Amino acid sequence: xxxxxxxxxxxxxxxxxxxxxxxxxxxxxxxxxxxxxxxxxxxxxxxxxxxxxxxxxxxxxxxxxxxxxxxxxxxxxxxxxxxxxxxxxxxxxxxxxxxxxxxxxxxxxxxxxxxxxxxxxxxxxxxxxxxxxxxxxxxxxxxxxxxxxxxxxxxxxx
Numbered sequence: 001x002x003x004x005x006x007x008x009x010x011x012x013x014x015x016x017x018x019x020x021x022x023x024x025x026x027x028x029x030x031x032x033x034x035x036x037x038x039x040x041x042x043x044x045x046x047x048x049x050x051x052x053x054x055x056x057x058x059x060x061x062x063x064x065x066x067x068x069x070x071x072x073x074x075x076x077x078x079x080x081x082x083x084x085x086x087x088x089x090x091x092x093x094x095x096x097x098x099x100x101x102x103x104x105x106x107x108x109x110x111x112x113x114x115x116x117x118x119x120x121x122x123x124x125x126x127x128x129x130x131x132x133x134x135x136x137x138x139x140x141x142x143x144x145x146x147x148x149x150x151x152x153x154x155x156x157x158x
Contacts, residue, residue, distance in 0.1 A: 005156035008088075016091030017082055021075040024151070028071025028105030029142075035064035035113025042117045046124050056123050056130045060116040063137045067101075070148040071146035074101050077155050090158055097154035104147030112140035 007016060043057035078094045119133020 031109030
């Protein structure tokens with residue numbers, strides 16, 4: 001236990017910053033991966049019968065991928081700020097800045113994937129109405145964008 005306390009005393013800033021990188025990248029990435037995978041499975045079933053609908057199915061599949069990208073950007077920004085003089089307070093600030101995109105990114109990607117999967121049903125039955133499914137799915141993206149902006153604002157205020 002003394003070794004852990006000594007480690008955190010000497011490296012608290014780096015510990016918290018690395019934890020922030022993990023939260024931003026891992027959670028938003030997991031949400032995107034799960035959602036893109038689910039939509040991809042549903043799209044594959046549709047494309048077995050109607051391969052000409054590939055481009056529209058791909059658009060619906062790619063929509064929930066952006067949350068992972070937002071988390072990566074925040075993680076990368078934090079990574080570029082790592083250094084020997086990083087204080088524990090700064091490291092905790094980076095960790096807190098990672099939370100909005102990590103958490104909101106995970107849940108918005110998960111639910112955007114569900115809406116995108118439902119949009120594939122529009123594509124299957126009424127391909128001329130596919131953009132309605134894209135728009136409905138993009139509405140979920142709004143919350144990921146808001147979380148990304150908050151994470152950016154928090155990062156630049158550390």
